Amino acid sequence: MQKLNDLSRSPSPLDPDGTLIAVIELSLSSWLVAGIVPGVERQPLKKLAVDESALLKLLHRWRDEAAKAGHHIKRIAVAFEAGRDGFWLARWLRAHDIEAHVIHASSVAVSREHRRAKTDRLDTSLLKRSFLGWLRGERDHCKMVAIPTIKDEDAKRPNREHESLVGEPSRIVNRMKAALIRLGIRGFNPKLKKAAGRLEDLRTPEGAPWVGQNPPGMVT
Incomplete structure (x- = not known):
C-alpha cells in the first residue's frame, strides 16, 4: 500500500486517454513546453516567453486538439524541475485548475548521453519519460517536491537569513586566510581583536613586509 506522503509515484491512477501531460524546461528568458496529447500522434513542443498566461492558453489549446480527436480531457498534469524559479508557477497553475508538480532534480537519472549533449530538447524528452513513469505509479523514475504555501515559505525565511549571517563570518575569514597564504603568510588569525593592527608587522x-590591498574583509 502506498504511503500518504509518498512522493515517489502518483497517488492517482493514470487514464492515458483522458489525461493531457506536459513538462516545462524553465530558463531565464523562455520556457520550453513539451506535451503528450491524447489522440494527437505528434508530441508537441512549444517555446514560450516567460508568461504564465501564455502557458495556460497553450495547455487549453492542446486540450481542444484532444477534444477534436475524440478524447475528453479530464486531467491536465504539468511538471517541471525544482530550481531558481521556486514554487510560484506550481501554485499559480493549481489555482487555475491545473495539476502541477515539481520534480526533485537529483531524483531524475541522467544518462551519459544527456550529460554529453545537454539541450532543452533532450531535457524535455527526459522529463516527459520520468513524469510519465511517475504518473503511472512506477517507482524509480523521479520524486516530487512538496509544494509549500506562501505562508510556509515566509516562515522559512528567518531561518535562511540566520544561516546566511552565521556563515558569512566564516566565509570572510577563509577569504582573508587564503589571500595571505598565497603570499606565504601562515599562522595569522583574523579573528583576534588586534588582528587589523598586526597587518603592518x-x-x-x-x-618582505605586507604591502598592497588588505585581505578581503579586513579593514585597517
Whole structure:
C-alpha cells in the first residue's frame, strides 16, 4: 500500500486517454513546453516567453486538439524541475485548475548521453519519460517536491537569513586566510581583536613586509 506522503509515484491512477501531460524546461528568458496529447500522434513542443498566461492558453489549446480527436480531457498534469524559479508557477497553475508538480532534480537519472549533449530538447524528452513513469505509479523514475504555501515559505525565511549571517563570518575569514597564504603568510588569525593592527608587522617568507590591498574583509 502506498504511503500518504509518498512522493515517489502518483497517488492517482493514470487514464492515458483522458489525461493531457506536459513538462516545462524553465530558463531565464523562455520556457520550453513539451506535451503528450491524447489522440494527437505528434508530441508537441512549444517555446514560450516567460508568461504564465501564455502557458495556460497553450495547455487549453492542446486540450481542444484532444477534444477534436475524440478524447475528453479530464486531467491536465504539468511538471517541471525544482530550481531558481521556486514554487510560484506550481501554485499559480493549481489555482487555475491545473495539476502541477515539481520534480526533485537529483531524483531524475541522467544518462551519459544527456550529460554529453545537454539541450532543452533532450531535457524535455527526459522529463516527459520520468513524469510519465511517475504518473503511472512506477517507482524509480523521479520524486516530487512538496509544494509549500506562501505562508510556509515566509516562515522559512528567518531561518535562511540566520544561516546566511552565521556563515558569512566564516566565509570572510577563509577569504582573508587564503589571500595571505598565497603570499606565504601562515599562522595569522583574523579573528583576534588586534588582528587589523598586526597587518603592518606581517612578513612574507622572503622577509618582505605586507604591502598592497588588505585581505578581503579586513579593514585597517
